[in-house]
Amino acid sequence: MGLEIDYIYGQTPITEEEKEGLMIQTISNRKELDEFEQLNIETAVEWSLKQKFTAERILTTKFILDVHKRMFNKTWKWAGKIRTSNKNLGIDKFQINQEMKVVCDDCKYWIENNTYSDEEIAIRFKHRIVSVHPFPNGNGRHSRLCADILISHVFNKDVFSWGRFNLVKPGDSRKKYLEAIYVADNGDIRSLLEFART
Numbered sequence: 001m002g003l004e005i006d007y008i009y010g011q012t013p014i015t016e017e018e019k020e021g022l023m024i025q026t027i028s029n030r031k032e033l034d035e036f037e038q039l040n041i042e043t044a045v046e047w048s049l050k051q052k053f054t055a056e057r058i059l060t061t062k063f064i065l066d067v068h069k070r071m072f073n074k075t076w077k078w079a080g081k082i083r084t085s086n087k088n089l090g091i092d093k094f095q096i097n098q099e100m101k102v103v104c105d106d107c108k109y110w111i112e113n114n115t116y117s118d119e120e121i122a123i124r125f126k127h128r129i130v131s132v133h134p135f136p137n138g139n140g141r142h143s144r145l146c147a148d149i150l151i152s153h154v155f156n157k158d159v160f161s162w163g164r165f166n167l168v169k170p171g172d173s174r175k176k177y178l179e180a181i182y183v184a185d186n187g188d189i190r191s192l193l194e195f196a197r198t
């Protein structure tokens with residue numbers, strides 16, 4: 001395989017087998033991969049902007065997998081499929097399916113009971129998804145789009161700005177984003193909530 005990826009801090013490496021799922025054989029490095037994935041992701045964002053989804057529709061494993069599929073279907077053969085390898089992040093591969101349902105059900109409960117503010121529900125949903133880490137790659141970007149879909153379709157609010165800078169490349173924004181994620185891992189969602197609206 002010709003793909004050489006230089007991993008940056010906070011990324012999950014993909015296995016050789018997962019690399020073989022790359023659909024464009026001319027992509028040889030991370031920069032080219034990032035650019036190609038970005039074009040693919042834009043088609044998913046356009047799709048999400050054209051529709052109107054209810055909470056019942058969004059909060060299903062099927063929908064969450066479909067979002068990933070639409071983001072990466074031109075790039076990776078395993079787009080929209082739950083990972084079959086374990087990672088340094090996320091839960092055991094055999095528990096993903098069941099845990100996704102738990103995440104969806106918890107989120108439905110928060111909405112029905114106004115457990116948190118609208119923004120906090122969307123950010124908690126995002127953090128739970130990325131903590132499960134359902135896919136070999138794209139988990140960060142996928143979880144952010146899921147939060148954007150929830151906040152805009154269910155709560156009729158603007159999508160998040162996520163620090164306004166490119167979070168895929170190393171830099172201050174990505175550093176702040178990851179720091180906020182680590183704080184959220186320890187149970188305090190406030191920094192991530194604040195980051196998402198800056």
Ligand SMILES: Nc1ncnc2c1ncn2[C@@H]1O[C@H](COP(=O)(O)OP(=O)(O)O)[C@@H](O)[C@H]1O
Nearest residue numbers: 010011012130131136137138139140141181185
């Ligand atoms: N400790 C952590 N807890 C939860 N999520 C994390 C943690 N560390 C990193 N992440 C998330 O995982 C992402 C990396 O996973 P990856 O599948 O490579 O996503 P992407 O390709 O979209 O960057 C990071 O961008 C971040 O969103």
Ligand SMILES: [Mg+2]
Nearest residue numbers: 011012137138
């Ligand atoms: Mg990645």
